[in-house]
Amino acid sequence: MKSFLSLITLAVLGLPASAQEPDAKALAAQLAGLQQDGSSFARVKMDGKTAEGAKFTLQLQIKQRRTAKSTELLYQVLWPKERAGEAVLLKQSGGEMSGTVFIPPDKFQTLTAGQMKEALFGSSLSYADVLENFFTWNSQNIVGTEVLNKVSCQVLESRSGSAAVRSWIDMKRLVPMRVEKYLPAGTAVRRIETRFVTNDDTNRNIPAKLAIQDLQKGTSTDLEGSKLKHGVTYDNRDFTAEGLKNINPPG
Amino acid sequence: MAHIRPYLMKQILSDFGSAAVFEVTGLKKNYDDGNVQALRGVDLKIDQGEFVAITGPSGCGKSTLLQMLGALDSPNDGTLNYRGKSLPGLADLAAYRAKEIGIIFQAFHLLPTFTAVENVQLPMFESDRPASERKDQAISLLKAVGLEHRINHFPTKLSGGERQRVAIARSLANGPSVLLADEPTGNLDSENAHIILDLIIRLHREQNMTLVLVTHDLTIAARASRTIQMMDGRILSDNNATS
Amino acid sequence: MTFFTVIVRGLMRRPVRTGLTLVGISIGIAAVVALVGISRGFEQSWSKGMKARGTDIVVSNMGNALAPKPFNSSLRDSIVSLPKIAATCGLFVDLTSIESSSMTIVSAREWGGFAWQSLNLVSGRLPKDAMEPVVVLGQNAAEVLKKKLGDPIQIEAKELTVVGIVDGGALVENGSVILSLPLYQKISSNEGKINIIDIRATPGLNEEDIKKLCAEINVLIPEARAMPAGDNVGNSQAYKFISAMSWGTSLLAVIVGVLGVMNTMLMTVFERKQEICILLAIGWRRARIIRMVLLESALLGLLGGIGGVMIGSIGVKVLERMPAIHGLLEPDLSPRLMAISVAISVIVGVISGLYPAWRSSRLKPSLAMQG
Structure with missing residues (x-):
């Protein structure tokens, strides 16, 4: 009887400590899975403000293929006319990131690992920001709960080496309401806030408006999505140098 | 004003016959769950056209008796008949208050947001008379009390004596056969008190109205044809005990 | 004195x-007028848009998303065979951001379909053929997008030319970028897809007949839902939310x-005891006293209602003219x-007066003799 009691006590006391780790992992895996949603096509308006205060607007289309093994992204500028056709192809496979920038009519530039931290079309997002899926990192912990704009969120901390990202997850809709990225020293470099959540074509909740701040450079960018279509078909050529030039949306 | 009388007398006679105006026996009224006995068995009979003064010290029950006669409150015990019919048993007490009696209060009790002529019209709302007729009647009543030059004044612009005259005109609005007055000169200086008392007595005489006047002023009581003295909720003396 | x-x-x-x-x-009634007026106005302008297009029934798949879900345009052909249907018109209506502006309605209509007939040209012309790379703009859309005749307008990756400004007779129409369906299907790679079918029933059908016809269509094509025009927006989640x-x-x-x-x-009753x-x-x-108190509070309601309607209407008009909301x-x-x-306000007045009236009676x- 006594040993039975102590077993229960152990189980009860032991629960929170042992439960937290898998919970965070499960949540991260769920979120990572939501990102790895196969082939899709999106239309986004990007409103940016440089550190000097200059404003710019771009209409972008995004072709993407995300699986657990690899991520392929193609960002293409549709508007304004003078920048139309500018494109960036980003790939990640087995932790390796690579990228190619295309400036019409025929200038290609391969991105080095160091250049992955550079800004995507002059916005507050870096190439790496749009490519990496930190929910797949090994270390995932829930470090608290916080109410953001009347939405109760779990704060999930993802770590990989010296890199750290915290995301505030609306557990009801499974949408990150805020993401912060930190330098190894602990200072925040990037803050991404979700301003509006809507349903996509698969009836899933997705952020439709994002406000991004580069806390080091002092720049800000707003992204407003107007379309997200899943289940589109690409062929492999779409994610090559040749595909960079193809501005047609997928069928 | 005289044109109201034949109509009213006819109605009164048909409704209530020619019995005594008030006939009161063993009338009792308690307040505060019986802790205060305001009337402890009052017997009284008042005939048509009488001028009865009820006197006595404060708290003797004279105002309570007046309230019973005016159907402003109901007795706990005893009988109270008006022209042969039980007053508390009347189906329409509001009609009794509106048409059979006129009440004059010590503090005038005019409504401050209405002019003199409007105050006089207030009781007439229960009489189905058209608005123009109500107004004409109110003006002629104010003329009768000598206030024709003040008809559109609000009470705050009138002197105490004038206010009481408006109140008297109001009490006569529906041509009552009984006038009940509760210390009508109590809030007035002696000169105005004199004028008001003369006016009330004149009206009583001219129209053969029954006048029941409550006062603690013996000089006023002395002008009545009959004086009832009260003490501790009972009648102490009645100089017309034969009636 | 009465x-x-x-x-x-x-x-x-x-x-x-x-x-x-x-x-x-x-203020309370102004809120009622403004809020209900705006939300009903929204619904009515939508249904007016449908009526302006000469539409009796709308077939779409309005989920929680902002724009209806696309379906195969062949669905339309199966509807055409039903009796009591005079005409159909396939549309692809999208909500998308164009150039530097926010969400704009892009309304692509079947070439030659009846939805084109209700457009009144204010200036310019309509497209010459199904694939001419041009659009016409509703008056408000032209204003919001800051476009005039001859201006280029980029939709998705394709640059088109504005050739006409139209008055569509309803807010929804006037806020739209209108182009031919085959052109938009090509631009947006939605070949063979539509997301709305406008249906014109044979003349003389009443509301009940229209509802029956909707039920028949719904049996025929479970992929989308047919609704009488105007009910359409009333059934969207967003509208229901706004309305609620x-x-x-x-x-x-x-x-x-x-x-x-x-x-x-x-307070009045206590004060005037x-x-x-x-x-x-x-x-x-006592009945007259009750009537007096009730009429006083009803009059308060009536005057407040009239004042509220005035404040609400002026407020809405001011709101309408604000640059951010204009159009x-x-x-x-x-x-x-x-x-x-005003009726609500009077009822509010009477209800509010019930208790005080009862108290006063x-x-x-x-008590008149006291004091």
């Missing part, structure tokens, strides 16, 4: 308090109004809504 004079004098006894109560009710919000807020405002009037009337007793003593019936609002400030608002006339 009984109405008595009522007015009662309210004029404390003009400041009466005035403040009126302001309170007016506006009624909810209005209800709250009305409750605040009820409490305000009730408070005023209770002796006056009411005097009126009882000089022969007023997006077409509030329904119909005489009916105004009459309903319980007073004893003998």
Whole structure:
């Protein structure tokens, strides 16, 4: 009887400590899975403000293929006319990131690992920001709960080496309401806030408006999505140098 | 004003016959769950056209008796008949208050947001008379009390004596056969008190109205044809005990 | 002096308090007028848009998403075979951001379809053929997008030319970028897809017939839902939410109004206790006292309602003219809504007066002799 009691006590006391780790992992895996949603096509308006205060607007289309093994992204500028056709192809496979920038009519530039931290079309997002899926990192912990704009969120901390990202997850809709990225020293470099959540074509909740701040450079960018279509078909050529030039949306 | 009388007398006679105006026996009224006995068995009979003064010290029950006669409150015990019919048993007490009696209060009790002529019209709302007729009647009543030059004044612009005259005109609005007055000169200086008392007595005489006047002023009581003295909720003396 | 004079004098006894109560009710009713007017205006302008397109029934798949889900245009062919259908018109209506502007309605219509007939050219022309790379803009869309005839306009990756400005007869139409369906299907790689079918029924059908026809269509094509034109938006989640919000807020405002009037009337009754007793003593019936209090509070409601309708209408008009909203609002400030608002206000007044009236009728006339 006594040993039975102590077993229960152990189980009860032991629960929170042992439960937290898998919970965070499960949540991260769920979120990572939501990102790895196969082939899709999106239309986004990007409103940016440089550190000097200059404003710019771009209409972008995004072709993407995300699986657990690899991520392929193609960002293409549709508007304004003078920048139309500018494109960036980003790939990640087995932790390796690579990228190619295309400036019409025929200038290609391969991105080095160091250049992955550079800004995507002059916005507050870096190439790496749009490519990496930190929910797949090994270390995932829930470090608290916080109410953001009347939405109760779990704060999930993802770590990989010296890199750290915290995301505030609306557990009801499974949408990150805020993401912060930190330098190894602990200072925040990037803050991404979700301003509006809507349903996509698969009836899933997705952020439709994002406000991004580069806390080091002092720049800000707003992204407003107007379309997200899943289940589109690409062929492999779409994610090559040749595909960079193809501005047609997928069928 | 005289044109109201034949109509009213006819109605009164048909409704209530020619019995005594008030006939009161063993009338009792308690307040505060019986802790205060305001009337402890009052017997009284008042005939048509009488001028009865009820006197006595404060708290003797004279105002309570007046309230019973005016159907402003109901007795706990005893009988109270008006022209042969039980007053508390009347189906329409509001009609009794509106048409059979006129009440004059010590503090005038005019409504401050209405002019003199409007105050006089207030009781007439229960009489189905058209608005123009109500107004004409109110003006002629104010003329009768000598206030024709003040008809559109609000009470705050009138002197105490004038206010009481408006109140008297109001009490006569529906041509009552009984006038009940509760210390009508109590809030007035002696000169105005004199004028008001003369006016009330004149009206009583001219129209053969029954006048029941409550006062603690013996000089006023002395002008009545009959004086009832009260003490501790009972009648102490009645100089017309034969009636 | 009439009984109405008595009522007015009662309210004029404390003009400041009466005035403040009126302001309170007016604001409440103004909220009702503004919120309900805007949300109903939205619904009506949508249904007007349908009517303007000559549409009796709309077939779409309106989920929670902003724009209806696409389906195969062959679905339309199966509908055409039904009896009582005069004409159909396939559309692809998208909500997308164009150039530097935010969400704009892009309305691509079947070439030669009846939806084109209701467009009145204000200037320019309509497209010459199905694949001519041009658009026409609704008047408000032209204003919001800052485009005039001959200007280029980029939709998705394709640059098109504005060749016409049209008046579509309804807000939804006037806020749209309108182009031919095959052109848009190609630009957006939605070949063979539409997301709305407008249906014109044979003339002479009544509301009941239209509903029956919808039911028949729904059996035929489970992929989408047919609804009488105008009901369409009323069934969208977003509209339901807005509508519920506006009624909810209005209800709250009305409750605040009820409490305000009730408070005023209770204060009035307490304050005029002796006056009411005097009126009882000089022969007023209790029913008349009740009527007096109820009419006073009803009059407060009536005046507050009229004031509220005025404030609400002016407020909405001001809102309509604000640059950020201009062209997006077409509030329904119909005489009916105004009459309903005033009626609500009067009912609020009467309800608020019930308790104070009951209290006042319980007073004893003998209290008149005290004090």
